[in-house]
Amino acid sequence: MxxxxxxxxxxxxxxxxxxxxxxxxxxxxxxxxxxxxxxDERARDDERETEGEKAFRIGRSRNGHYVLDVIINGQPVEMLVDTGASTVALPESVAEEAGIILQSSAYTVPVRTANGETSAAATRIDDLRIGPIRLRDVEAMVIRDQSLGTPLFGMSALNMLRRFDFSDDTLLLVQ
Incomplete structure:
Protein backbone atom coordinates (compact mmCIF):
# COMPACT_ATOMS: atom_id res chain seq x y z
CA MET A 1 0.00 0.00 0.00
CA ASP A 40 15.61 35.18 -29.82
CA GLU A 41 15.51 33.72 -33.31
CA ARG A 42 18.20 36.20 -34.41
CA ALA A 43 20.77 34.71 -32.04
CA ARG A 44 23.42 32.66 -33.83
CA ASP A 45 25.30 29.63 -32.61
CA ASP A 46 28.60 31.52 -32.82
CA GLU A 47 27.41 34.37 -30.60
CA ARG A 48 26.33 34.43 -27.01
CA GLU A 49 25.96 36.89 -24.25
CA THR A 50 26.01 35.81 -20.66
CA GLU A 51 25.78 37.86 -17.52
CA GLY A 52 28.43 40.56 -17.87
CA GLU A 53 30.28 38.65 -20.59
CA LYS A 54 30.00 38.80 -24.37
CA ALA A 55 31.48 36.03 -26.48
CA PHE A 56 31.94 35.23 -30.15
CA ARG A 57 33.12 31.94 -31.69
CA ILE A 58 34.46 31.36 -35.17
CA GLY A 59 35.72 28.23 -36.86
CA ARG A 60 38.96 27.93 -38.77
CA SER A 61 38.58 28.46 -42.52
CA ARG A 62 39.59 25.86 -45.11
CA ASN A 63 42.98 27.51 -45.57
CA GLY A 64 43.68 27.27 -41.83
CA HIS A 65 43.09 30.94 -40.97
CA TYR A 66 40.52 32.63 -38.77
CA VAL A 67 38.54 35.24 -40.70
CA LEU A 68 36.22 37.64 -38.86
CA ASP A 69 33.31 39.60 -40.25
CA VAL A 70 33.53 42.85 -38.33
CA ILE A 71 31.87 46.25 -38.50
CA ILE A 72 34.28 49.20 -38.46
CA ASN A 73 32.55 52.55 -37.91
CA GLY A 74 29.37 51.06 -39.42
CA GLN A 75 31.13 49.50 -42.44
CA PRO A 76 31.31 45.68 -42.84
CA VAL A 77 34.89 44.42 -43.21
CA GLU A 78 36.35 40.91 -43.47
CA MET A 79 39.54 40.67 -41.39
CA LEU A 80 42.20 38.01 -40.94
CA VAL A 81 43.07 37.30 -37.29
CA ASP A 82 46.84 37.83 -37.00
CA THR A 83 48.48 37.44 -33.58
CA GLY A 84 51.77 38.38 -35.25
CA ALA A 85 50.46 41.87 -36.06
CA SER A 86 51.01 44.25 -33.17
CA THR A 87 48.06 46.42 -34.21
CA VAL A 88 44.98 46.28 -36.36
CA ALA A 89 46.14 46.98 -39.92
CA LEU A 90 43.86 48.31 -42.62
CA PRO A 91 44.51 48.81 -46.32
CA GLU A 92 43.99 52.47 -47.23
CA SER A 93 40.87 51.77 -49.34
CA VAL A 94 39.19 49.84 -46.48
CA ALA A 95 40.04 52.62 -44.02
CA GLU A 96 38.51 55.22 -46.33
CA GLU A 97 35.31 53.18 -46.71
CA ALA A 98 35.11 53.13 -42.89
CA GLY A 99 35.46 56.90 -42.74
CA ILE A 100 39.14 56.99 -41.78
CA ILE A 101 40.64 59.55 -44.15
CA LEU A 102 44.33 60.37 -43.72
CA GLN A 103 46.62 62.86 -45.40
CA SER A 104 49.60 61.54 -47.38
CA SER A 105 51.87 63.24 -44.85
CA ALA A 106 50.48 60.91 -42.10
CA TYR A 107 52.27 57.85 -43.55
CA THR A 108 55.40 58.18 -41.42
CA VAL A 109 55.53 55.00 -39.32
CA PRO A 110 57.95 52.39 -40.72
CA VAL A 111 56.40 48.89 -40.77
CA ARG A 112 57.29 45.47 -42.11
CA THR A 113 54.60 43.53 -43.92
CA ALA A 114 54.61 40.29 -45.85
CA ASN A 115 55.20 42.47 -48.92
CA GLY A 116 58.28 44.18 -47.43
CA GLU A 117 58.99 47.43 -45.64
CA THR A 118 56.73 50.43 -46.11
CA SER A 119 55.29 53.39 -44.22
CA ALA A 120 51.97 53.38 -42.39
CA ALA A 121 49.76 55.98 -40.77
CA ALA A 122 48.88 55.58 -37.11
CA THR A 123 45.20 56.09 -36.32
CA ARG A 124 42.42 54.92 -34.04
CA ILE A 125 39.17 53.14 -34.90
CA ASP A 126 36.23 54.72 -33.10
CA ASP A 127 33.95 51.67 -33.14
CA LEU A 128 34.74 48.04 -34.00
CA ARG A 129 32.12 45.29 -33.59
CA ILE A 130 32.37 41.53 -33.79
CA GLY A 131 28.98 39.94 -33.15
CA PRO A 132 27.95 41.09 -29.66
CA ILE A 133 31.44 42.41 -28.86
CA ARG A 134 32.05 46.15 -29.20
CA LEU A 135 35.50 47.73 -28.99
CA ARG A 136 36.06 51.48 -28.92
CA ASP A 137 39.12 53.59 -29.65
CA VAL A 138 41.17 50.74 -31.12
CA GLU A 139 44.78 51.45 -32.09
CA ALA A 140 45.32 50.82 -35.79
CA MET A 141 47.65 51.36 -38.73
CA VAL A 142 46.60 52.28 -42.24
CA ILE A 143 48.86 50.90 -44.96
CA ARG A 144 48.73 51.67 -48.66
CA ASP A 145 46.77 49.10 -50.67
CA GLN A 146 49.78 47.89 -52.68
CA SER A 147 51.53 46.90 -49.43
CA LEU A 148 48.57 45.33 -47.61
CA GLY A 149 45.75 43.51 -49.37
CA THR A 150 43.90 42.01 -46.40
CA PRO A 151 42.80 43.84 -43.24
CA LEU A 152 44.46 42.32 -40.16
CA PHE A 153 42.81 41.92 -36.77
CA GLY A 154 45.95 42.31 -34.67
CA MET A 155 46.96 42.38 -31.03
CA SER A 156 45.80 45.96 -30.36
CA ALA A 157 42.23 44.64 -30.66
CA LEU A 158 42.83 41.19 -29.17
CA ASN A 159 44.40 42.74 -26.06
CA MET A 160 41.23 44.78 -25.46
CA LEU A 161 39.31 41.55 -24.89
CA ARG A 162 39.00 39.80 -21.55
CA ARG A 163 40.45 36.72 -23.23
CA PHE A 164 40.79 34.86 -26.51
CA ASP A 165 41.42 31.18 -27.00
CA PHE A 166 42.29 28.94 -29.93
CA SER A 167 41.16 25.34 -29.45
CA ASP A 168 39.62 22.54 -31.52
CA ASP A 169 39.74 24.63 -34.72
CA THR A 170 37.70 27.34 -33.01
CA LEU A 171 38.61 30.86 -31.94
CA LEU A 172 36.74 32.15 -28.89
CA LEU A 173 36.70 35.90 -28.24
CA VAL A 174 35.38 37.04 -24.85
CA GLN A 175 34.76 40.60 -23.69
Missing amino acids: FRYLLLALFLCATVPLVPHFLSGDGALFLSGSGERPVR
Missing part, protein backbone atom coordinates in the same frame (compact mmCIF):
# COMPACT_ATOMS: atom_id res chain seq x y z
CA PHE A 2 2.86 2.36 0.87
CA ARG A 3 4.38 1.80 -2.60
CA TYR A 4 1.13 2.84 -4.30
CA LEU A 5 0.98 6.00 -2.19
CA LEU A 6 4.56 6.91 -3.19
CA LEU A 7 3.80 6.21 -6.86
CA ALA A 8 0.68 8.40 -6.70
CA LEU A 9 2.65 11.27 -5.11
CA PHE A 10 5.37 10.94 -7.74
CA LEU A 11 2.82 11.04 -10.58
CA CYS A 12 1.02 14.04 -9.09
CA ALA A 13 4.32 15.91 -8.94
CA THR A 14 5.61 14.99 -12.42
CA VAL A 15 2.52 14.89 -14.67
CA PRO A 16 2.20 18.73 -14.82
CA LEU A 17 5.80 18.86 -16.15
CA VAL A 18 5.22 16.52 -19.11
CA PRO A 19 4.18 19.30 -21.57
CA HIS A 20 7.50 21.06 -20.97
CA PHE A 21 9.45 17.92 -21.84
CA LEU A 22 7.36 17.27 -24.95
CA SER A 23 7.65 20.86 -26.27
CA GLY A 24 11.04 20.19 -27.93
CA ASP A 25 12.89 22.84 -25.95
CA GLY A 26 15.14 20.23 -24.42
CA ALA A 27 14.97 22.16 -21.18
CA LEU A 28 12.60 22.62 -18.32
CA PHE A 29 11.59 26.12 -17.32
CA LEU A 30 9.66 26.90 -14.18
CA SER A 31 8.35 30.36 -13.52
CA GLY A 32 5.80 31.73 -11.14
CA SER A 33 3.77 33.21 -14.01
CA GLY A 34 3.60 29.98 -15.99
CA GLU A 35 4.93 31.80 -19.08
CA ARG A 36 7.31 30.09 -21.45
CA PRO A 37 10.62 31.81 -22.22
CA VAL A 38 10.90 33.53 -25.58
CA ARG A 39 13.85 32.54 -27.76
Whole structure:
Protein backbone atom coordinates (compact mmCIF):
# COMPACT_ATOMS: atom_id res chain seq x y z
CA MET A 1 0.00 0.00 0.00
CA PHE A 2 2.86 2.36 0.87
CA ARG A 3 4.38 1.80 -2.60
CA TYR A 4 1.13 2.84 -4.30
CA LEU A 5 0.98 6.00 -2.19
CA LEU A 6 4.56 6.91 -3.19
CA LEU A 7 3.80 6.21 -6.86
CA ALA A 8 0.68 8.40 -6.70
CA LEU A 9 2.65 11.27 -5.11
CA PHE A 10 5.37 10.94 -7.74
CA LEU A 11 2.82 11.04 -10.58
CA CYS A 12 1.02 14.04 -9.09
CA ALA A 13 4.32 15.91 -8.94
CA THR A 14 5.61 14.99 -12.42
CA VAL A 15 2.52 14.89 -14.67
CA PRO A 16 2.20 18.73 -14.82
CA LEU A 17 5.80 18.86 -16.15
CA VAL A 18 5.22 16.52 -19.11
CA PRO A 19 4.18 19.30 -21.57
CA HIS A 20 7.50 21.06 -20.97
CA PHE A 21 9.45 17.92 -21.84
CA LEU A 22 7.36 17.27 -24.95
CA SER A 23 7.65 20.86 -26.27
CA GLY A 24 11.04 20.19 -27.93
CA ASP A 25 12.89 22.84 -25.95
CA GLY A 26 15.14 20.23 -24.42
CA ALA A 27 14.97 22.16 -21.18
CA LEU A 28 12.60 22.62 -18.32
CA PHE A 29 11.59 26.12 -17.32
CA LEU A 30 9.66 26.90 -14.18
CA SER A 31 8.35 30.36 -13.52
CA GLY A 32 5.80 31.73 -11.14
CA SER A 33 3.77 33.21 -14.01
CA GLY A 34 3.60 29.98 -15.99
CA GLU A 35 4.93 31.80 -19.08
CA ARG A 36 7.31 30.09 -21.45
CA PRO A 37 10.62 31.81 -22.22
CA VAL A 38 10.90 33.53 -25.58
CA ARG A 39 13.85 32.54 -27.76
CA ASP A 40 15.61 35.18 -29.82
CA GLU A 41 15.51 33.72 -33.31
CA ARG A 42 18.20 36.20 -34.41
CA ALA A 43 20.77 34.71 -32.04
CA ARG A 44 23.42 32.66 -33.83
CA ASP A 45 25.30 29.63 -32.61
CA ASP A 46 28.60 31.52 -32.82
CA GLU A 47 27.41 34.37 -30.60
CA ARG A 48 26.33 34.43 -27.01
CA GLU A 49 25.96 36.89 -24.25
CA THR A 50 26.01 35.81 -20.66
CA GLU A 51 25.78 37.86 -17.52
CA GLY A 52 28.43 40.56 -17.87
CA GLU A 53 30.28 38.65 -20.59
CA LYS A 54 30.00 38.80 -24.37
CA ALA A 55 31.48 36.03 -26.48
CA PHE A 56 31.94 35.23 -30.15
CA ARG A 57 33.12 31.94 -31.69
CA ILE A 58 34.46 31.36 -35.17
CA GLY A 59 35.72 28.23 -36.86
CA ARG A 60 38.96 27.93 -38.77
CA SER A 61 38.58 28.46 -42.52
CA ARG A 62 39.59 25.86 -45.11
CA ASN A 63 42.98 27.51 -45.57
CA GLY A 64 43.68 27.27 -41.83
CA HIS A 65 43.09 30.94 -40.97
CA TYR A 66 40.52 32.63 -38.77
CA VAL A 67 38.54 35.24 -40.70
CA LEU A 68 36.22 37.64 -38.86
CA ASP A 69 33.31 39.60 -40.25
CA VAL A 70 33.53 42.85 -38.33
CA ILE A 71 31.87 46.25 -38.50
CA ILE A 72 34.28 49.20 -38.46
CA ASN A 73 32.55 52.55 -37.91
CA GLY A 74 29.37 51.06 -39.42
CA GLN A 75 31.13 49.50 -42.44
CA PRO A 76 31.31 45.68 -42.84
CA VAL A 77 34.89 44.42 -43.21
CA GLU A 78 36.35 40.91 -43.47
CA MET A 79 39.54 40.67 -41.39
CA LEU A 80 42.20 38.01 -40.94
CA VAL A 81 43.07 37.30 -37.29
CA ASP A 82 46.84 37.83 -37.00
CA THR A 83 48.48 37.44 -33.58
CA GLY A 84 51.77 38.38 -35.25
CA ALA A 85 50.46 41.87 -36.06
CA SER A 86 51.01 44.25 -33.17
CA THR A 87 48.06 46.42 -34.21
CA VAL A 88 44.98 46.28 -36.36
CA ALA A 89 46.14 46.98 -39.92
CA LEU A 90 43.86 48.31 -42.62
CA PRO A 91 44.51 48.81 -46.32
CA GLU A 92 43.99 52.47 -47.23
CA SER A 93 40.87 51.77 -49.34
CA VAL A 94 39.19 49.84 -46.48
CA ALA A 95 40.04 52.62 -44.02
CA GLU A 96 38.51 55.22 -46.33
CA GLU A 97 35.31 53.18 -46.71
CA ALA A 98 35.11 53.13 -42.89
CA GLY A 99 35.46 56.90 -42.74
CA ILE A 100 39.14 56.99 -41.78
CA ILE A 101 40.64 59.55 -44.15
CA LEU A 102 44.33 60.37 -43.72
CA GLN A 103 46.62 62.86 -45.40
CA SER A 104 49.60 61.54 -47.38
CA SER A 105 51.87 63.24 -44.85
CA ALA A 106 50.48 60.91 -42.10
CA TYR A 107 52.27 57.85 -43.55
CA THR A 108 55.40 58.18 -41.42
CA VAL A 109 55.53 55.00 -39.32
CA PRO A 110 57.95 52.39 -40.72
CA VAL A 111 56.40 48.89 -40.77
CA ARG A 112 57.29 45.47 -42.11
CA THR A 113 54.60 43.53 -43.92
CA ALA A 114 54.61 40.29 -45.85
CA ASN A 115 55.20 42.47 -48.92
CA GLY A 116 58.28 44.18 -47.43
CA GLU A 117 58.99 47.43 -45.64
CA THR A 118 56.73 50.43 -46.11
CA SER A 119 55.29 53.39 -44.22
CA ALA A 120 51.97 53.38 -42.39
CA ALA A 121 49.76 55.98 -40.77
CA ALA A 122 48.88 55.58 -37.11
CA THR A 123 45.20 56.09 -36.32
CA ARG A 124 42.42 54.92 -34.04
CA ILE A 125 39.17 53.14 -34.90
CA ASP A 126 36.23 54.72 -33.10
CA ASP A 127 33.95 51.67 -33.14
CA LEU A 128 34.74 48.04 -34.00
CA ARG A 129 32.12 45.29 -33.59
CA ILE A 130 32.37 41.53 -33.79
CA GLY A 131 28.98 39.94 -33.15
CA PRO A 132 27.95 41.09 -29.66
CA ILE A 133 31.44 42.41 -28.86
CA ARG A 134 32.05 46.15 -29.20
CA LEU A 135 35.50 47.73 -28.99
CA ARG A 136 36.06 51.48 -28.92
CA ASP A 137 39.12 53.59 -29.65
CA VAL A 138 41.17 50.74 -31.12
CA GLU A 139 44.78 51.45 -32.09
CA ALA A 140 45.32 50.82 -35.79
CA MET A 141 47.65 51.36 -38.73
CA VAL A 142 46.60 52.28 -42.24
CA ILE A 143 48.86 50.90 -44.96
CA ARG A 144 48.73 51.67 -48.66
CA ASP A 145 46.77 49.10 -50.67
CA GLN A 146 49.78 47.89 -52.68
CA SER A 147 51.53 46.90 -49.43
CA LEU A 148 48.57 45.33 -47.61
CA GLY A 149 45.75 43.51 -49.37
CA THR A 150 43.90 42.01 -46.40
CA PRO A 151 42.80 43.84 -43.24
CA LEU A 152 44.46 42.32 -40.16
CA PHE A 153 42.81 41.92 -36.77
CA GLY A 154 45.95 42.31 -34.67
CA MET A 155 46.96 42.38 -31.03
CA SER A 156 45.80 45.96 -30.36
CA ALA A 157 42.23 44.64 -30.66
CA LEU A 158 42.83 41.19 -29.17
CA ASN A 159 44.40 42.74 -26.06
CA MET A 160 41.23 44.78 -25.46
CA LEU A 161 39.31 41.55 -24.89
CA ARG A 162 39.00 39.80 -21.55
CA ARG A 163 40.45 36.72 -23.23
CA PHE A 164 40.79 34.86 -26.51
CA ASP A 165 41.42 31.18 -27.00
CA PHE A 166 42.29 28.94 -29.93
CA SER A 167 41.16 25.34 -29.45
CA ASP A 168 39.62 22.54 -31.52
CA ASP A 169 39.74 24.63 -34.72
CA THR A 170 37.70 27.34 -33.01
CA LEU A 171 38.61 30.86 -31.94
CA LEU A 172 36.74 32.15 -28.89
CA LEU A 173 36.70 35.90 -28.24
CA VAL A 174 35.38 37.04 -24.85
CA GLN A 175 34.76 40.60 -23.69
